[in-house]
Amino acid sequence: MAHETLAAAYEKTRGLDWLKHWLWNKDIRLRRAGPQALLLAVLSAIALFVELAWHHGALSIPDALTARSVVVFYNVKSLLLADVEAPIASLLITASIARIVFGIVIALADVIFYKRITGRPFDWEAMINFSVVNVVFLLTATFTFMNPALERVLLRYEALVQQVPTLIQLNGTLALVLACFVGDFCFYWSHRWCHKIRLFWNLGHVNHHRSRNLSQLTQSVDPHALILDTAGGKVFVLLLLPLMTRLFALDIRGSGWALIGVMALDAWTDSSHSVTLYHAELRFRALRMVRWLLVTAGVHYTHHSREEQHNISDGCNFGARLTLWDRLFGTYVEPPQYIPDAGLFSDKSDYCRTPLRFLFHPYVRMYQELRQNSPRHWPAIIFGSTSYKPPVPVHSEY
Ligand SMILES: [Zn+2]
Numbered sequence: 001m002a003h004e005t006l007a008a009a010y011e012k013t014r015g016l017d018w019l020k021h022w023l024w025n026k027d028i029r030l031r032r033a034g035p036q037a038l039l040l041a042v043l044s045a046i047a048l049f050v051e052l053a054w055h056h057g058a059l060s061i062p063d064a065l066t067a068r069s070v071v072v073f074y075n076v077k078s079l080l081l082a083d084v085e086a087p088i089a090s091l092l093i094t095a096s097i098a099r100i101v102f103g104i105v106i107a108l109a110d111v112i113f114y115k116r117i118t119g120r121p122f123d124w125e126a127m128i129n130f131s132v133v134n135v136v137f138l139l140t141a142t143f144t145f146m147n148p149a150l151e152r153v154l155l156r157y158e159a160l161v162q163q164v165p166t167l168i169q170l171n172g173t174l175a176l177v178l179a180c181f182v183g184d185f186c187f188y189w190s191h192r193w194c195h196k197i198r199l200f201w202n203l204g205h206v207n208h209h210r211s212r213n214l215s216q217l218t219q220s221v222d223p224h225a226l227i228l229d230t231a232g233g234k235v236f237v238l239l240l241l242p243l244m245t246r247l248f249a250l251d252i253r254g255s256g257w258a259l260i261g262v263m264a265l266d267a268w269t270d271s272s273h274s275v276t277l278y279h280a281e282l283r284f285r286a287l288r289m290v291r292w293l294l295v296t297a298g299v300h301y302t303h304h305s306r307e308e309q310h311n312i313s314d315g316c317n318f319g320a321r322l323t324l325w326d327r328l329f330g331t332y333v334e335p336p337q338y339i340p341d342a343g344l345f346s347d348k349s350d351y352c353r354t355p356l357r358f359l360f361h362p363y364v365r366m367y368q369e370l371r372q373n374s375p376r377h378w379p380a381i382i383f384g385s386t387s388y389k390p391p392v393p394v395h396s397e398y
């Protein structure tokens with residue numbers, strides 16, 4: 001009887017092992033022939049559609065046509081179109097649609113030219129995996145911003161920030177230029193802290209850095225979930241930006257045609273994970289010269305490099321649009337004259353190729369670290385520097 005029970009229990013475990021193998025351990029790689037090839041084609045088409053329609057904004061084009069406001073430059077408060085002259089307003093709408101279309105064209109160009117540029121075949125399975133993960137992250141983002149408790153906290157914080165005195169009050173083109181620098185300053189520090197603090201790196205931003213087959217289409221967004229909403233360091237941006245925009249009261253409405261120019265720069269630098277744009281930089285010196293001011297695809301791709309020389313202690317090239325803050329704070333690294341391998345340092349950095357493992361492995365790892373170490377090490381395990389290793393480390397190559 002006891003024997004039978006043990007045998008049954010063993011069979012049950014084997015059954016779970018099979019499930020675990022497929023949902024957790026299996027590095028999904030489909031064959032390029034027969035039914036698996038057909039499955040790959042169907043899944044790739046769905047993932048491609050989801051990525052272009054949602055993540056790259058194709059579905060938002062109709063909304064952009066009738067929008068009442070536009071974001072001229074990321075992290076700069078959106079501009080009410082009624083507040084600018086009519087010809088500029090209609091050009092801004094055209095430019096905002098062109099920005100979306102440009103991103104889509106670049107994403108497609110990356111798929112088409114990926115092998116020719118990198119010498120490696122485009123990784124369709126990675127794209128399918130990232131697409132599933134991105135949908136989960138983007139859905140949880142919707143939930144996060146609808147969360148009334150979080151909204152109340154942010155409103156209270158913004159009310160508190162109103163007590164801070166304003167240092168500089170400007171309007172016109174100068175205000176626009178300064179607003180861009182302030183916006184990127186907030187992103188720079190948020191992003192840098194996301195690489196520095198264990199909580200935000202291990203449970204958040206590391207996901208954006210997993211892809212070893214990085215392109216505009218196979219980039220993973222950062223996870224969004226309550227305080228872990230680290231969309232490039234959103235937590236810190238949400239704290240820093242209200243403070244900075246209070247210190248610098250910048251009215252960009254009267255900037256005239258400069259708004260169009262700034263929006264064009266924003267569109268150009270938005271596709272910062274593109275191998276096609278990096279390749280173009282390698283060929284044309286004029287595009288490389290842009291780097292003295294702007295974060296080109298080469299600059300941000302180097303931020304994703306897994307080569308030791310591109311990593312100054314905790315990383316490099318943290319800015320999203322401007323290279324100024326990296327140059328000023330000593331974290332700028334000139335992109336190499338080749339496209340470096342992207343990803344984490346470990347060879348298995350993108351092993352999390354099943355969506356479930358990708359989504360939950362960071363939490364499992366943090367839980368194991370806490371469980372295996374005494375509570376007095378918990379603050380360091382959660383909030384310590386990313387270079388901190390717990391006394392009892394968790395063996396994990398990814
Ligand atoms: Zn990063």
Ligand SMILES: [Zn+2]
Nearest residue numbers: 208273300304
């Ligand atoms: Zn990135």
